[in-house]
Amino acid sequence: MQRAAALVRRGCGPRTPSSWGRSQSSAAAEASAVLKVRPERSRRERILTLESMNPQVKAVEYAVRGPIVLKAGEIELELQRGIKKPFTEVIRANIGDAQAMGQQPITFLRQVMALCTYPNLLDSPSFPEDAKKRARRILQACGGNSLGSYSASQGVNCIREDVAAYITRRDGGVPADPDNIYLTTGASDGISTILKILVSGGGKSRTGVMIPIPQYPLYSAVISELDAIQVNYYLDEENCWALNVNELRRAVQEAKDHCDPKVLCIINPGNPTGQVQSRKCIEDVIHFAWEEKLFLLADEVYQDNVYSPDCRFHSFKKVLYEMGPEYSSNVELASFHSTSKGYMGECGYRGGYMEVINLHPEIKGQLVKLLSVRLCPPVSGQAAMDIVVNPPVAGEESFEQFSREKESVLGNLAKKAKLTEDLFNQVPGIHCNPLQGAMYAFPRIFIPAKAVEAAQAHQMAPDMFYCMKLLEETGICVVPGSGFGQREGTYHFRMTILPPVEKLKTVLQKVKDFHINFLEKYA
Amino acid sequence: MQRAAALVRRGCGPRTPSSWGRSQSSAAAEASAVLKVRPERSRRERILTLESMNPQVKAVEYAVRGPIVLKAGEIELELQRGIKKPFTEVIRANIGDAQAMGQQPITFLRQVMALCTYPNLLDSPSFPEDAKKRARRILQACGGNSLGSYSASQGVNCIREDVAAYITRRDGGVPADPDNIYLTTGASDGISTILKILVSGGGKSRTGVMIPIPQYPLYSAVISELDAIQVNYYLDEENCWALNVNELRRAVQEAKDHCDPKVLCIINPGNPTGQVQSRKCIEDVIHFAWEEKLFLLADEVYQDNVYSPDCRFHSFKKVLYEMGPEYSSNVELASFHSTSKGYMGECGYRGGYMEVINLHPEIKGQLVKLLSVRLCPPVSGQAAMDIVVNPPVAGEESFEQFSREKESVLGNLAKKAKLTEDLFNQVPGIHCNPLQGAMYAFPRIFIPAKAVEAAQAHQMAPDMFYCMKLLEETGICVVPGSGFGQREGTYHFRMTILPPVEKLKTVLQKVKDFHINFLEKYA
Incomplete structure (x- = not known):
């Protein structure tokens, strides 16, 4: 009875156009009649649709x-329920998640974290003194000497100091100021926060944000959230995914017709493309940003992941300073790093930092204000960031084990990068640029016309169709190139190289077999 | 020379209206002449201002x-530099940060966290078996059995199950579905995420978000970020800050002239106001939301912090279900909880969860998509959340110690709530409602006309002026009521009751002395 009365009242609700009560009033009467047997019919339209x-x-x-990842989850559940598949496990090669792929945490980092978490362990003889020293220093900088207190919104002071010291070492003495360091919840948080501050204007004055294609889709997602204008510049696949400044020029000129290009995002080493920018190229980009008055965002989370012997990581900050004061005191730059990548692979802690250069002092105030609304980044992630930038050094008790673990991870990654490139390039219809850095292969795949038609019949992008088939037939989960952007008519997928060597070999062999079958099937 | 050439080129830049080069061209020539002695003059205008x-x-x-908190930081630095003040330390009573105020972490929580962080400890006899059992269960649900892997964007499955089981117990058997649980980076993250999805429309159709006044300023901040319309409803100070549904009616009716009120935010127990809503009041609010087709946000992070013997915490979810299917299958509700408050006070881990009720299945997909852009909440914070909802139970090894620690924290808070209310009400010109729950006093303060004038001369809100003086003269940092909103002509401040009892007594005595002096000075 209460329910029926409610149904009547509902018709008098104030927001009628979308209300179930009026727009389907005959249905309402019908529903009312069957309420007792079909209680779900009593549902009215949702507010949030x-x-x-x-x-x-x-x-x-x-x-x-x-x-594709949702599908992978479904298949995993089916496997658990005992449904037979041509494979026994799903291999999630869609994401750069090192420890999920079996990589062991760096012992020293976890020792310091455990000591910070449960300070009773500071009395335990099982922990090395250098780890205890790091933990004591971090705790002393925390409110109430606890990871459980909020930190300053910008991050724990001594950790920002350690980050600045790390950058200074990394950049051969170019000074870094702890006041320019902001600890973040992973690099994603830093990138979206600075973009949030940067975006303004309406109509043709709306902020344009230049991003590489292919890109890491955090960028397009945040641009969409902020209703900013995405300005694509294409990396040169024929030239190992190099960034060509002429292409930046084309992109910015065309963009000026419909927006105000104000931000240039660079991912170096590249994700998903794995290229490592040359010093010359970085100089050109900085000069271009200076010329075009663009705020530079340098996503440098893969700075420790450089494998090609011909390549070296050069930070935008360092090159900026070496170009002289006209640049180093004018170009506005934010660069990003993370605990998630490198050789630590601590994705789950959501640690990261952002360094800003030439940020207007008033904007620094605005940035701290905006960050303070979310109170602070996770303090455990901040502590993890501290160990990433402040690992054991020669002479310290943990140095040898740390170095061994680090070299093992990075050495394996270099091997796997070469292995992946070589194996993909043996497959007809697959071309893979050298994996100079980062953690992914982004091979180009040939998709026959008949497969393109079949994809269209399923209302799927051709590479989504390809990746779905790959997942369904082999259990291997990779991400279609269309999720990162690619030149029209070309198709790719992104696959992480993080599985252990033997498993990676199996994965690559399975992809090869699948691809050859796929070509035959849709020939 | 390079710099001078650059200055010339600068004048040809494409974004001239705001460029230093053209808008100040005579100054540019002048600057060019003195460049060698005044290199800072080579700066051009910033892009981001x-x-x-x-x-x-x-x-x-x-x-x-x-x-006020920035000022507190400055004063702390001055104290460190040896500058003499009428006090020796700054007491940061501005924020509910339990451990920064000396509260010790709950041992069991930290033991589980340490075991998860450094699983070698699972072999250590120094850790209790129940803690090891919890840690193993969490690790088994993590990729690669590690806190260092990304979790699902919605959160680790078994932790969501534990949250659902907790809610079911808390609500006397009202079922909770783990699929409706989203783990978050503190409650703030959940609140801003759901608001981000809810806000739409332009002009008079822009989403209106109803918030209490006084409010916790996360709400106004997110509303501003999202360019939504803030719709104020006033809590009834004369009636212990009760929420009156007639006031909700007034607010929503007035708001309909200029926006589309679509969301109603409730904070219970109240922040900064400390009231605990009666069951009847919650029923009225739910009926109102049903009637007006409002999406309910119930901020219930202080659900464990109820001190008044006459009050009990009732969750919106439970009351919703008890009101019958017309409500329980129609009213859209999101409720929020956190690791930061309660008796755990683990603010730094940034753990939290959101439970959604009656969310449209398509919107659930949108929510997961949006959360996935930031990958996942910190896994360490998720683990902390697990212990908050799944603490030791009777019969388990750690139960006794856990119960002792919990009762000590909550018992002390109840004592301090009463103490604060009593002491404030002894001061002429201060009136303090009972602190029924949460962690703050929000006393009303009388500010004499002369002080209001002095504040205006300093271009400050009168209560900001008062709080600044309090900080400068006593070192006590509290937040002016204007930061939370208050009826015009009334003044308040928010002070946390978290300092240890003896320290809190000193703080209250100092505030009393300050207030009496202040009244005399501006009489």
Whole structure:
């Protein structure tokens, strides 16, 4: 009875156009009659629907955890339920998640973290003195000597000092100021925070954000959330995914017709493309940013992941300073690093930092204000960041074990990068540029016309169709190139090289077999 | 020379209106002449300035870490430098940061966290078996059995199950579905995420978000960031800060003239106001939300912090279900909890969860997509959340110690709540409602006309002026009521009751002395 009365009242609700009560009033009467047997019919329309939700959020896409990964989850459940498949496990090669792929944490980092978490262990003889020293220093800088207190919104002071010291060492003495360091919840948080501050204007004055294609889809997602204008510049696949400044020029000129290009995002080493930028190229980009008055975002989270003997990581900060004061005192730059990549692979702690150069002092105030709304980044992630930038040094008790573990991870990654490139390039219809750095292969795949038609019949992008088939037939989960962007008519996928060597070999062999079958099937 | 050439080129830049080169061309020539002695003159205008930045971010205010807290930091530095003050330390009573105030972490929680962090400890006899059992269970649910892997964007499965089981117990058997649980980076993250999805429309159709006044300023900050419309409803100070549904009616009716009120935010127990809503009041609010088709956000992070013997915490979820299917299958609700408050006070781990009720299945997909852009909440924070919802139970090894620690924290808080109320009400010109729950006093203070004038001369809100003086004269840092909102002509401040009892007594005595002096000075 209460329910029926409610149904009547519902018709008098104030927001009628979308209300179930009026727009389907005959259905309402019908539903009312069957309420007792079909209680679910008593549902009225939801307030929050695809139609009423924030359209900018609706437009967000994030392929790295998109439909293919949801499908992978479904298949895993089916396997658990005992449903037979042509494989026994799903291999999640869609994401750069080192420890999920079996990489062991760096012992020293976890020792310091455990000591910080449970300070009673500072009395335990099982922990090395250098780890205890690090933990004591971090705890002394925390409120109440505890990881459980909020930190300053910008991050724990002594950790910001350690980050600055690390950057100074890394950049051969170019000074870094702890006041310019902001600890973040992973690099993603830093990138979206600075973009949030940067975006403004309406119509043709709306902020344009230049991003590489292929890109890491955090960028397109945040641009969409912020209703900014995405300005694509294409990396040169024929030239090992190099960044060509002429292409930046083309992109910015065309963009000026419909927006105000104000930000240039660079990912170096590249994700998903794995290229490592030359020093000359970085100089050109900085000069271009200076010329075009663009705020530079340098995503440098793979700075420790350089494998090609011909390549070296050069930070934008260092090159900027070496170009002289006209640049180093004018170009606005934010660069990002993370605990998630490198050889530590501590994704789950969500640690990261951002260094800003030439940020207007008033904007620094705005940045701290904005960060303070979320109080602070996870203090455990901050502590993890501290160990990434402040690992054991020669002469310290833990140095030898640390070095061994570090070299093992990085040595294996270099081997796997070469192995992946070589194996992919043996497959007809697959071309893979050298994996100079980062953690991914982004091979180009030939998809026959018949497969393209079949994909269209399924209302799928051809490379999504390919990756779905790969997942269904082999259990290997990779991300279609369309999730990162690619030149029209070309197809790719991104696969992480993180599985252990033997497993990676199996994965590559399976991809090869699948690909050859696929070509035959759709020939 | 390079610099001089650059100055010339600068004049040809494409974004001239705001460029230093043209708008100040005579100054440019002058600067060029003195470049060698005054290199800082070579600076050109910044791209990112207060004028060019995102105006919605510029409009954000967050008083809890605002100007008064910056001032507190400056004073601390002065004390460190040996500058004499009428006090020897700054007491940061501006924020509910239990461990920074000396509260010890709950041993069991930290033991589980340490075991998860450094699983070698699972072999150590120094850790209790129940803690090891919890740690093993969490690790088994993590990729690669490690806190260092990304989790699912919605959170680790078994932790979501534990949260659902906790809610079911808390709500006397009302079922909770792990699929409706989203782990978050503190409660703030959940609140801003769901608001981000909810806000849409332009002009008079822009989403209105109803918030209590006084409010916790996360709400106004996120509303500003999202360019939504803030719709204030006033809590009834004369009636222990009760929420009156007639006031909700007034607010929503007035708001309909200029926006589309779609969301109703409730904070229970209240922050900064400390009231605990009666069951009847919650029923009224739910009925109102049902009637007005409002999406309910229930901020219930202080659910464990109820001190008044006459009050009990009732969750919105439970009351919703008890009101019958017309409500329980129609009213859309998101409720929030956190590791930061309660008796654990683990703010630094940034753990939290959100439970959604009646969320449209398509919107659940959108929510996961949006969360996946930031990959996952910190896994260490998720593990902390697990212990908050799944503490030791009777019969387990750690139960006794855990119970002792928990009762000690909550018992002390109840004592301090009463003490604070009593002491404030002994001061002429201060009135303090009972602190029924949460962690703050929000006393009303009388500010004499002369002090209001003095504040205006300093271009400060009168209560900001009062709090600044309090800080400068006593070292006690509290937040002016204007940072939370208050009825015009009334003044308040928020002070946490977290300092240890003896220290709190000193703080209250100092505030009393200060207030009496202040009244005399501005009489």
